[in-house]
Amino acid sequence: MTEKDKKEQILSALEMKSLVKQKVYDQTLEAFKTLKEILQEITTEFNANLNIKDPRVGFEFNERGQFEAELKVAGDMLIFSMHSNIFEFDREHNVWKLAYVKENPMYSFCGIINVYNFLADSFKFNRADDLGYLISRVFVNLEKHFFVEGKRQQEYLYNNFGKSVLNKEVLKDIILKTIIYAIDFDLLVPPYDNVKIASVGQLNAKMEYSKIKTGKRLGFKFNSDDIS
Numbered sequence: 001m002t003e004k005d006k007k008e009q010i011l012s013a014l015e016m017k018s019l020v021k022q023k024v025y026d027q028t029l030e031a032f033k034t035l036k037e038i039l040q041e042i043t044t045e046f047n048a049n050l051n052i053k054d055p056r057v058g059f060e061f062n063e064r065g066q067f068e069a070e071l072k073v074a075g076d077m078l079i080f081s082m083h084s085n086i087f088e089f090d091r092e093h094n095v096w097k098l099a100y101v102k103e104n105p106m107y108s109f110c111g112i113i114n115v116y117n118f119l120a121d122s123f124k125f126n127r128a129d130d131l132g133y134l135i136s137r138v139f140v141n142l143e144k145h146f147f148v149e150g151k152r153q154q155e156y157l158y159n160n161f162g163k164s165v166l167n168k169e170v171l172k173d174i175i176l177k178t179i180i181y182a183i184d185f186d187l188l189v190p191p192y193d194n195v196k197i198a199s200v201g202q203l204n205a206k207m208e209y210s211k212i213k214t215g216k217r218l219g220f221k222f223n224s225d226d227i228s
Helices: 003-049 098-102 120-125 170-186 199-206
Strands: 059-065 068-073 076-082 111-119 131-141 146-150
Touching: 003 059, 003 068, 003 076, 003 111, 003 131, 003 170, 068 170, 076 120, 076 170, 111 120, 111 170, 131 170, 146 170
Parallel strands: none
Antiparallel strands: 059 068, 068 076, 076 111, 111 131, 131 146
């Protein structure tokens, strides 16, 4: 292969990948815009049907920018975050075993929408060290085919990748399942040894909010927690 041939091969591959990644980005961004519309609709719909007339119990939607949105559900805060970059799966991932991806490896490039569950009080009281929990992430490719990693999303796992399109109806179903999981996912008492010591300075300055971590669970896990 001559230097000219190598140059043409590099340019061709670069152009192809760039086009694919831009398409994936556009599809993911479109899905995320739809997701924000759904969050707003859910907020209006559920607040209108709540029997409890308490401002602390209800839904609040807030758009945090192009790539982020939040949905407060009573004491829970769900953060929906679209990553601005496009990813490919490592070679050990099961997605490579699918006929859909074997047919065209470019189908493996995906945008990601992450959903984190925090305590609403973590933001209210600016407890910067409080922990969130990744409860779901949605992968979207250039054909707007998708799959979901997370709780309560069994019908959207990777083995269905390439079989259905991420439309508004499916997105709403994913969001509702995420909300149900967050509501059922209760706050655990922190281990005694983790909170048994606090300094005078912490208490006087009310720094316990940032020094004593609060979170539903410690860390981000999918397989080791016992809630199905």
